[in-house]
Amino acid sequence: MTVFDAIKSRRSIRKYSTKDIEEEKLNIILEAGRLAPSWKNNQCWRFVVVKNKEKIKQLALKSGFISKVNFFIKDVPVVIVACANPKESGFMNGQHYYLVDTAIAFQQMMLTAWEMGIGSCWLGAFNEEKVKQILEIPENIKVVALSPFGYPAEKEGLYAKAVKTFAGSKNRKSLDEIVHYDKW
Numbered sequence: 001m002t003v004f005d006a007i008k009s010r011r012s013i014r015k016y017s018t019k020d021i022e023e024e025k026l027n028i029i030l031e032a033g034r035l036a037p038s039w040k041n042n043q044c045w046r047f048v049v050v051k052n053k054e055k056i057k058q059l060a061l062k063s064g065f066i067s068k069v070n071f072f073i074k075d076v077p078v079v080i081v082a083c084a085n086p087k088e089s090g091f092m093n094g095q096h097y098y099l100v101d102t103a104i105a106f107q108q109m110m111l112t113a114w115e116m117g118i119g120s121c122w123l124g125a126f127n128e129e130k131v132k133q134i135l136e137i138p139e140n141i142k143v144v145a146l147s148p149f150g151y152p153a154e155k156e157g158l159y160a161k162a163v164k165t166f167a168g169s170k171n172r173k174s175l176d177e178i179v180h181y182d183k184w
Ligand SMILES: Cc1cc2nc3c(=O)[nH]c(=O)nc-3n(C[C@H](O)[C@H](O)[C@H](O)COP(=O)(O)O)c2cc1C
Pocket: 010, 011, 012, 013, 014, 121, 122, 123, 124, 125, 126, 163, 167, 168, 169, 170
């Protein structure tokens, strides 16, 4: 699979099999994050790998920004919480680069996982305080995103279908709509 193949075929996965992720594969996923580019190469990201079933259940039940939106992660083998130390990144033109650094690293991890048949789903709708409480994340650290990692279930499930329809997940704007040549 080429990088472009992985980019083209990747989808957010919201229903997982209970099969564990092999330790070597998990390490490759983490390595893909470790090797990402970053502001001044400061590598502000930190990752909390959650395998403890009780903690995953707590995240599933309590981490959602509203209600139980993250309930679907309750039985996944691994959740990775992508965090950052903003002091190790930059701020310019009103933009916090810790978000950029960590998003690049996390997406590299997701694509690498996908290449190995492992699905994920970027979760942005979380309650940061709750996530920090559950995982004992220090005050000065920001939580950027969470994602379950696991092998996709054979059948997608109703919740996954509903979210995809709600988000219009299959749609992408055309190049005409998003690219300008030589001037805006
Ligand atoms: C910043 C960001 C936040 C997201 N937050 C959520 C979320 O909280 N819950 C969820 O189920 N999906 C979330 N998604 C996944 C998007 O809904 C999904 O990427 C989009 O619909 C395109 O579908 P695809 O990933 O299957 O191509 C998020 C994606 C991004 C990039």
